[in-house]
Every structure is written in C-alpha cells, then in structure tokens.
Amino acid sequence: MKFQIEDVTVYFPYDHIYPEQYSYMLDLKRALDAKGHCLLEMPTGTGKTIALLSLITSYALCKPSNPVKLLYCTRTVHEMEKTLAELRRLHKYQLDHLGPAARILAIGLSSRKNLCINPSVVTAENRDSVDAGCRKLTASWVRALAAENPRVPTCEFFESFEKAGSDGVLPPGVYTLQVIGMFLDFDGFVVFGYEFGDSVALDLEVPNELLHIPMRPGPGTSDWFLY
Numbered sequence: 001m002k003f004q005i006e007d008v009t010v011y012f013p014y015d016h017i018y019p020e021q022y023s024y025m026l027d028l029k030r031a032l033d034a035k036g037h038c039l040l041e042m043p044t045g046t047g048k049t050i051a052l053l054s055l056i057t058s059y060a061l062c063k064p065s066n067p068v069k070l071l072y073c074t075r076t077v078h079e080m081e082k083t084l085a086e087l088r089r090l091h092k093y094q095l096d097h098l099g100p101a102a103r104i105l106a107i108g109l110s111s112r113k114n115l116c117i118n119p120s121v122v123t124a125e126n127r128d129s130v131d132a133g134c135r136k137l138t139a140s141w142v143r144a145l146a147a148e149n150p151r152v153p154t155c156e157f158f159e160s161f162e163k164a165g166s167d168g169v170l171p172p173g174v175y176t177l178q179v180i181g182m183f184l185d186f187d188g189f190v191v192f193g194y195e196f197g198d199s200v201a202l203d204l205e206v207p208n209e210l211l212h213i214p215m216r217p218g219p220g221t222s223d224w225f226l227y
Contacts (some may be wrong), residue, residue, distance in 0.1 A: 002097065005029050010058040013050070013093035021047050025055040032059055050086050053161035061102060068116075080108050081176050089176040114177055117203065118155050152216070 001012050024042055026082035028051075031038030042048045046092055052072075060068040074080040087106055094102035109115070113130045116122040121133035136142065146152040 001103050004214045008059050008062045010054055012054045012096060018046055021051040024051045028055050049083055053087050053090055053138040077114060079109055084108050084144045105170060105172050106174040108177050110177060118157050121156060127147060
C-alpha cells in the first residue's frame with residue numbers, strides 16, 4: 001500500500017497497517033525532519049522493523065537532496081537476516097512502483113567467522129581462531145613481507161579484492177549473508193561465489209543484481225566468482 005505522512009509518500013509492502021505503526025512512522029519522520037534524536041518503543045510483534053524500514057527508505061526517496069544512511073544493529077545473525085529479508089520484500093515493492101529510481105544498497109555485515117570465505121581460515125573451530133587466522137594472512141606487516149618474499153602466505157581473496165579497487169563495488173541491491181556468500185555446484189546449477197562478500201553459504205536464490213556481473217575463475221580455484 002502507498003500513503004502519505006505529511007510531505008512523504010510511504011511505500012509499505014503490506015495491505016494493512018496497524019495504527020501503532022502509523023504513529024511510529026509519524027514520530028520517526030518528524031525526528032528526521034528535526035535532525036535530532038529519537039527513542040521509540042513498540043510491543044513485540046507489532047511490526048517495528050518494517051515500519052522503520054518503510055519510513056526511512058521512503059523518506060530518502062522523497063528527499064534525494066538529503067541522503068539518509070541507515071545503520072541497523074541487531075543482536076544476532078538470525079535477527080539480521082530477518083531484517084534484510086523484510087528489506088528485500090520492501091525493496092521489490094518500491095522497485096515495482098518506482099523502477100530504477102528506488103534502487104538502494106543494503107548489506108549485512110557480521111564477524112569474520114560469518115564473512116570469511118578463505119577455506120583455510122573459515123573452517124577454524126571458533127571466532128577467535130578465525131580472527132587470528134585472518135590476521136596472519138592480511139596484516140599489513142605480513143603483506144609487506146610477502147611483497148619481498150613470495151613464499152610468505154597471504155590471503156588470495158583479500159589480495160584480489162585489494163587489486164579490484166574501485167571496480168570491486170557491489171551494484172545496488174539488498175544482500176543477505178546467504179546471497180553474498182553463494183557457492184553452488186550441484187547437478188548443473190550455475191556456480192556463483194562472491195569473493196569479497198560473506199560466509200560460505202548455500203542459497204539457490206540468485207538476485208537479479210548479480211546475474212549481470214561478468215564472471216571469471218577465482219584465484220587458484222576452479223570455482224567461478226563474481227567480481
């Protein structure tokens with residue numbers, strides 16, 4: 001549904017809205033107008049997440065000269081994935097109504113244990129071990145030594161990302177941890193993987209944003225990676 005909150009056209013991906021959600025969005029919108037702080041509370045299960053996402057993304061669309069960046073913090077990875085799933089639904093609804101003008105970039109970020117795709121690191125037992133393994137391959141002093149001695153091990157994936165530079169930018173879209181970390185190679189399915197993305201996870205749902213990116217083999221592997 002689509003409705004007005006003062007001078008903002010709000011795109012809401014459901015057919016009905018609770019009065020509490022509307023009040024929440026109204027207060028949030030006025031806080032954004034005032035460029036101030038806002039502390040809002042709603043009971044569990046009343047749709048806080050989609051109300052917040054709908055209002056803030058709609059606000060940004062209505063006021064392109066005043067760009068808004070949203071940092072949404074969650075306590076767990078599961079909560080993050082649920083939030084991004086809601087945002088993907090909302091984003092599709094906005095694209096259906098507004099076309100390319102509604103495009104945004106939203107990414108889920110987590111610890112190295114969830115983000116790393118280097119097989120020699122991510123298989124470690126716990127988060128601290130993954131952190132330590134990553135630092136041994138990507139620390140500045142390690143990379144400086146490797147520049148002088150090619151036998152010093154570094155992370156191929158990190159080095160490829162560094163070399164990509166400004167070309168290594170994700171196109172607009174909403175990227176969950178699963179979407180970014182796709183490694184598929186089953187019974188003729190297309191093989192996708194994102195080198196500077198997220199966890200090594202399996203997901204058959206490939207977003208349109210990734211389908212149009214040229215692919216080439218990843219460093220030292222037979223898998224195909226998106227750049």
